[in-house]
Amino acid sequence: MPALEDAPRAPGRPRSVRVDEAIVSATLDLLAEGTTVDVLSIEAIASRAGVGKATIYRRWPGKEALLHDALATLKLPGPELAGESVRDDLIALLSQVGPTGHDPRFPKILPCILPHLSRSPEHYQAYQDIIEPRRNRVRQVLRRGVANGELRADLDIELTMAVLIGPILMQRVVRWHPDLDADKMPEQVVDLLMAGIAPH
Amino acid sequence: MPALEDAPRAPGRPRSVRVDEAIVSATLDLLAEGTTVDVLSIEAIASRAGVGKATIYRRWPGKEALLHDALATLKLPGPELAGESVRDDLIALLSQVGPTGHDPRFPKILPCILPHLSRSPEHYQAYQDIIEPRRNRVRQVLRRGVANGELRADLDIELTMAVLIGPILMQRVVRWHPDLDADKMPEQVVDLLMAGIAPH
DNA sequence: GCGATACGAACCTGTGCCGTTTCGTAACTG
DNA sequence: CAGTTACGAAACGGCACAGGTTCGTATCGC
Known part of the structure; x- marks a missing residue:
């Protein structure tokens, strides 16, 4: 969550949204392929996402936090309900x-x-x-x-x-x-x- | 499964039934404590059962076979049914x-x-x-x-x-x-x- | 006793991850 | 332009533990 919309705009190179998505998606992919949570490793996620490990540690403190954020992206809103019956x-x-x-x-x-x-x-x-x-x-x-x-x-x-x-x-x-x-x-x-x- | 009751009685020291049970029980214990199948290791099972790894490999070809046998011991018959309703x-x-x-x-x-x-x-x-x-x-x-x-x-x-x-x-x-x-x-x-x- | 097998412990070799740091490069601000 | 931060890759030391085998001892039938 990047604070607010009207953030003071930090100096330096901004974080790539693409990378964000790649990391989350790689995490979900690995899980979907049968990787248990205990087996899931930052190293494997980084490799799968084509990303350096440091890039992941820069955003999440550890596996647990990343996992939670990744799963949270699944909670899309459900379908429109007809409301008929x-x-x-x-x-x-x-x-x-x-x-x-x-x-x-x-x-x-x-x-x-x-x-x-x-x-x-x-x-x-x-x-x-x-x-x-x-x-x-x-x-x-x-x-x-x-x-x-x-x-x-x-x-x-x-x-x-x-x-x-x-x-x-x-x-x-x-x-x-x-x-x-x-x-x-x-x-x-x-x-x-x-x-x-x-x-x- | 030891062949049949009237086996020809193999020579040498017979396998300990106690050890059999200890291995199976250790396997189930580890699973019950939250060890996923992929994380489950022969080493951990041996250690938990107070048994050498070689003793396990002598009976089962690998983790998979041991796991199946261990789980099979759970299939006890259900309770007696009253049969009323x-x-x-x-x-x-x-x-x-x-x-x-x-x-x-x-x-x-x-x-x-x-x-x-x-x-x-x-x-x-x-x-x-x-x-x-x-x-x-x-x-x-x-x-x-x-x-x-x-x-x-x-x-x-x-x-x-x-x-x-x-x-x-x-x-x-x-x-x-x-x-x-x-x-x-x-x-x-x-x-x-x-x-x-x-x-x- | 003997040969045969089972036993636990210790050992060997290899793999993999962790969390961090260093590098050269890239992107952005003012 | 300079200053700042992000990026991928690689390397770090350290640790844990895997699968399998060897070894000396224990337990059996004969």
């Missing part, structure tokens, strides 16, 4: 989980950072700011459904989110259920649940 | 996913092997013999429910399994939804789904 909006949102979503690398990256996230509550907390906004979109659609009667009034929102997201995430990350097609799951899962979620 | 049986089965299940280390181990499993279809296939039997128990309960009318006749069994297992696994592995209690989820998820699954 809760069912359609949920399907649209859940379809964003996967190669067709914000970044095609996401499903490959996730398993590589899971061990790191599950290491301790602190590690997990550190990435809530990235995870939460996406979850929040689902939450709001569900709330809308409860409000306008499309969904049951006594619905447990958090639980419902878990049941919606969990299966699709598991199928994307590993194909835990070999006989299912991850692309069709959003619609299938929503429809399977609706009968239980809907007022009648 | 499908609901209760499902809850009992799903509760097995977690520290109270077959092996308390399982939830910690899973995230550490996920990157390895998701690396390629081959890696994923290699562990189907371990995963499938557990999934199969859920499948059979669902089939029974369809047969005896406790569940809808047109139920998509595979999809239902995914919706049952996915959320609970995600919550165990990482606490993806911070506000949910993984211990209560089996019952909650089953009940949430039943209304949609049941004939009426």
Whole structure:
């Protein structure tokens, strides 16, 4: 974050935005290729980005900080929601989980950072700011459904989110259920649940 | 697997079963402590088990084979099922996913092997013999429910399994939804789904 | 006892990363 | 122009640890 727009303009050669992007992208690439967080090294990132190590250390204090910033670039806003029906909006949102979503690398990256996230509550907390906004979109659609009667009034929102997201995430990350097609799951899962979620 | 019971009894000093167990247990311990598969090393396992490296290489050709054997020891049979209602049986089965299940280390181990499993279809296939039997128990309960009318006749069994297992696994592995209690989820998820699954 | 095998410890050789610094060059301000 | 900062490449010393083998000892059947 470069302070403010109207910064006093520091002297000397300004940092290259290209280099910024190259470093972040190299980090995500390596993760997407199966490099676990513990194996991920500044050296490898630098080499992949065609950049000197010093250039990376000039911007980030270490691997952890770079990783967080890199993952944060994935939190693009979701799609426009039609807003017609809760069912359609949920399907649209859940379809964003996967190669067709914000970044095609996401499903490959996730398993590589899971061990790191599950290491301790602190590690997990550190990435809530990235995870939460996406979850929040689902939450709001569900709330809308409860409000306008499309969904049951006594619905447990958090639980419902878990049941919606969990299966699709598991199928994307590993194909835990070999006989299912991850692309069709959003619609299938929503429809399977609706009968239980809907007022009648 | 030592051939057969009535083996011809090889000459020389026999291999210690204790050592076998120590190696396997050390492997699982390291995984449970957050060691990713790529970081996992024969050296660390040997040291942890109080065993020479040569002793490990004498039994397994490499890390991969040892890992598979170690994980295979986790596939203990599930709990006895009451068989009273499908609901209760499902809850009992799903509760097995977690520290109270077959092996308390399982939830910690899973995230550490996920990157390895998701690396390629081959890696994923290699562990189907371990995963499938557990999934199969859920499948059979669902089939029974369809047969005896406790569940809808047109139920998509595979999809239902995914919706049952996915959320609970995600919550165990990482606490993806911070506000949910993984211990209560089996019952909650089953009940949430039943209304949609049941004939009426 | 004997031969045969298993055992733990120590050793060998190689690889890789860390975090920093130094270099010559490039980009920008005033 | 001079002054300042960024850039890639290379090198730094240091450390950790990998995979595999060797060696003296321990444990077995006969």
